Amino acid sequence: MNINNNNNIGYKTYLAVWCCLMILTAATVMAAGMGFGRYGSLASVLIASAKAGLILLFFMHLKYETFVFKLMLLAAILTMAVIIGLTFFDVGFRDGGR
Amino acid sequence: MNKEHSLNKKTDYTGSKQGMWMFLFTELLLFTGMFLLYSVFRSRYQQEFHAASSELSRTIGTLNTVILLTSSLTMALSVNAIRKDKNKISLIFQGLTVFFGLFFLANKFFEWSAKIHHGIYPNSPGLLAHGKGETMFYGLYYLMTGIHGLHVLAGIVLLLIMMVLTKKGSLNSDSFVRLENSGLYWHLVDVIWVYLFPVFYLIS
Numbered sequence: 486m487n488i489n490n491n492n493n494i495g496y497k498t499y500l501a502v503w504c505c506l507m508i509l510t511a512a513t514v515m516a517a518g519m520g521f522g523r524y525g526s527l528a529s530v531l532i533a534s535a536k537a538g539l540i541l542l543f544f545m546h547l548k549y550e551t552f553v554f555k556l557m558l559l560a561a562i563l564t565m566a567v568i569i570g571l572t573f574f575d576v577g578f579r580d581g582g583r
Numbered sequence: 584m585n586k587e588h589s590l591n592k593k594t595d596y597t598g599s600k601q602g603m604w605m606f607l608f609t610e611l612l613l614f615t616g617m618f619l620l621y622s623v624f625r626s627r628y629q630q631e632f633h634a635a636s637s638e639l640s641r642t643i644g645t646l647n648t649v650i651l652l653t654s655s656l657t658m659a660l661s662v663n664a665i666r667k668d669k670n671k672i673s674l675i676f677q678g679l680t681v682f683f684g685l686f687f688l689a690n691k692f693f694e695w696s697a698k699i700h701h702g703i704y705p706n707s708p709g710l711l712a713h714g715k716g717e718t719m720f721y722g723l724y725y726l727m728t729g730i731h732g733l734h735v736l737a738g739i740v741l742l743l744i745m746m747v748l749t750k751k752g753s754l755n756s757d758s759f760v761r762l763e764n765s766g767l768y769w770h771l772v773d774v775i776w777v778y779l780f781p782v783f784y785l786i787s
Contacts, residue, residue: 494663503656510648514641517785529781536652537774544659545770551597554604561608565615576623 494549502543509536596760603764607771610734614775617727621782624719631716636786638703639724640694644784647690648776651735654683655773658742658766668756670749677746677762680769684739691732695725724783731779734772741765 513532517525542548547555625632661676698721702709705725710718745762748754754762 496660496663499656499659499663503652506652507649510645510652513781513785514645517641517781526781526786529785530778533778533781536777540655540770540774540777544655544773545767550600554601557601557604557608561611565611568612568615569619572619572623576626 494543494546498543502539505539506536509539599760599764600767603767607767610771610775613730614727614778617723617730618778618782621723621727624716624723625786628716628719631714632720633786635713635717635720635724636783639784641784643690643694644780647687648780650683650687650690651773651776654680654687655770657683658769662759662763662766665749665754665759665762666756670752670755673754673762674746674749677742677749681739681742681746684735684742688732688735688739691728727779728783731772731775734775738765738769738772741768 509532513529516528516532519525521528541558547558657676657679661673661680664670664673664676698704703721704710705722710721742765745754745765748761
């Protein structure tokens with residue numbers, strides 16, 4: 486049993502991921518400058534999530550971990566989704582949905 | 584090393600990482616609470632948040648994003664190097680990561696100083712004159728970037744300890760989970776910044 490078995494990621498992969506992260510950063514700054522309004526904030530959250538995904542999958546090795554790790558993250562994300570969803574539900578309908 | 588021994592080691596290795604991920608989830612929940620607070624107040628004070636955000640320097644925000652993302656690259660490379668028995672290279676990458684972390688904090692320091700110099704800080708008369716929305720924006724800005732900054736500082740301290748351990752040889756290609764877990768922490772702090780950046784600097 487060798488703990489190094491599951492890791493054959495090369496320098497090139499890391500560099501490629503870093504390049505993608507830089508491109509996405511440039512994209513989010515440019516998109517913000519264009520003034521898409523409401524869609525602008527949606528775009529920035531989506532781009533941020535793509536960046537977070539890249540970091541989680543490659544830099545944090547989630548792609549190469551066993552299913553248990555992915556399930557753990559899924560549970561955490563679902564918990565956050567429930568908290569966020571219920572809070573919006575509450576806030577959105579306060580004062581008769583002002 | 585007999586087979587049973589290395590098997591135990593593998594179990595420990597996975598367990599350590601799982602423990603670290605569990606801890607990271609509590610960190611995520613900590614920041615989720617603050618992001619929630621932010622989005623509720625942003626929907627209530629849209630104009631004010633927009634006005635307040637335009638006072639922040641996009642250039643510094645973008646620069647800090649690039650710095651932190653690059654530090655994540657050097658962090659990943661340091662773990663990669665130690666796995667391949669290249670302790671010296673790993674040490675260099677750990678040092679670079681610490682350097683980028685300090686660079687980030689230095690920028691933050693100048694950014695905060697400039698804002699405070701202009702009379703924008705929690706409960707300052709200048710800020711209170713702007714009304715509730717901007718006060719909320721800057722209150723959340725100082726709270727969230729401040730707590731994030733403390734996490735960067737904690738990461739730097741953690742990495743300095745890892746550098747000593749690598750130098751001593753107690754971190755090596757057989758035992759590197761402490762470095763890997765420090766890396767996980769560092770990357771998570773980066774992930775949080777990835778969301779903080781558009782939320783505070785890029786309101787269009």
